[in-house]
Amino acid sequence: MVVALFRIEDHFVQEMVAHSREEAPNECCGILAGPPGQVAALYRTVNTSASPVRYSIEPKEILRIAQELEEKDWEMLAFYHSHTHSHAYPSATDIQLAFWPDSLYLIVSLADPQQPVIRGFYLRDGQVAEEEMEIV
Amino acid sequence: MAAEVRIPSLLRGQVGGSRSIQASGPTVGHALDDIEARFPGFKERVIDPNGTIKQFVSIFINGEDVRYIQSLDTPLQDGDQVSILPAVAGG
Ligand SMILES: [Zn+2]
Numbered sequence: 001m002v003v004a005l006f007r008i009e010d011h012f013v014q015e016m017v018a019h020s021r022e023e024a025p026n027e028c029c030g031i032l033a034g035p036p037g038q039v040a041a042l043y044r045t046v047n048t049s050a051s052p053v054r055y056s057i058e059p060k061e062i063l064r065i066a067q068e069l070e071e072k073d074w075e076m077l078a079f080y081h082s083h084t085h086s087h088a089y090p091s092a093t094d095i096q097l098a099f100w101p102d103s104l105y106l107i108v109s110l111a112d113p114q115q116p117v118i119r120g121f122y123l124r125d126g127q128v129a130e131e132e133m134e135i136v
Numbered sequence: 137m138a139a140e141v142r143i144p145s146l147l148r149g150q151v152g153g154s155r156s157i158q159a160s161g162p163t164v165g166h167a168l169d170d171i172e173a174r175f176p177g178f179k180e181r182v183i184d185p186n187g188t189i190k191q192f193v194s195i196f197i198n199g200e201d202v203r204y205i206q207s208l209d210t211p212l213q214d215g216d217q218v219s220i221l222p223a224v225a226g227g
Binding site: 027031049053054057059060062063064066067079090091092093094097100101102 | 192196199221222225226
């Protein structure tokens with residue numbers, strides 16, 4: 001059996017944690033992109049909700065990044081956001097507003113500020129499927 | 137007027153897997169009708185029954201959000217690039 005893994009370099013993980021801490025208590029959000037299966041870039045995006053319990057990326061910012069990626073034949077491999085006070089598991093809102101079935105949704109939890117936790121999920125049709133992460 | 141419409145992964149199953157398709161009509165709304173005629177069920181994924189663009193969908197023409205132009209009545213020119221993008225949001 002082939003186990004699907006989401007491979008990501010440690011510095012991208014550190015960058016997501018740093019972004020989460022900078023934005024706390026509000027949630028942060030961003031996009032990871034690259035060729036299929038290989039995270040090559042991290043885009044910090046503005047959380048237009050500016051909230052501890054909601055995040056939203058400006059559609060125009062998504063478009064701008066999507067167009068930039070298209071020129072390189074890259075894809076939006078994952079979106080990340082932080083949970084500043086709850087676990088690294090999709091909230092009801094996360095599941096309800098998941099419209100990107102081919103992108104992994106990464107959640108950085110700062111519930112324990114000393115021990116950030118990051119987990120990734122595919123959110124499709126209201127279903128949550130965790131993807132194992134391999135940090136290299 | 138014929139435009140190229142970029143389809144997000146969420147809706148590709150609705151249009152036979154294509155990343156983009158050609159659609160024609162004098163306005164964005166007509167172009168969506170054109171797609172609907174070929175791929176029934178497409179439009180309801182983008183437009184509410186009351187005829188407005190769904191809350192968590194944005195439609196762009198050449199990089200501009202049609203919500204801030206004339207919404208579905210925004211005129212199309214030959215060669216326009218239309219992008220449909222679902223929201224990235226949650227809690
Ligand atoms: Zn969340």
